Amino acid sequence: MSYIGILEYVIGVIHDKDIWYYVGETDSEGKKLKPKDQYSSFLVDAKRYDDEDILREELESLPKTLTYKILEIQRCPKCKKEFTEHPALSREDNETEICPECGVREAMEAYCNYTNAK
Ligand SMILES: [Zn+2]
Incomplete structure (x- = not known):
């Protein structure tokens, strides 16, 4: 199995x-x-x-x-680290479950890209 x-x-x-x-x-x-x-x-x-x-x-x-x-x-499919916490949803496709750390990183990157683009 x-x-x-x-x-x-x-x-x-x-x-x-x-x-x-x-x-x-x-x-x-x-x-x-x-x-x-x-x-x-x-x-x-x-x-x-x-x-x-x-x-x-x-x-x-x-x-x-x-x-x-x-x-x-x-x-985590992104950083390959093992984790036991509740997974975060990747912003890239909205369906891949990633570790909470990568979830925070993606949110930060999204925020930086948004503010840089202004
Ligand atoms: Zn990760």
Whole structure:
């Protein structure tokens, strides 16, 4: 099965106003991580799931004291960066979904072109 635009899933943990990512219980060598090391603010550290059912199963086993969110990793067709935030719509064709950073950049460029043309 292939997902268009969606590559994989990660577990997000709501931490104050930020989102942290669930790294997993063990590191790459299989050593058990301390609870505070099981979460990271960087998406690159996040444990990835290509099956949402497996993710949900693992989610069930996590401490209920935290608030979790299932995040979809998407790849921006413009800058090729991975992101989990809500995508922005490209101004170029009004249908391509791009990352929020590129969305802001396109809006800035559109504004600059508009003011330069005056
Ligand atoms: Zn982008």
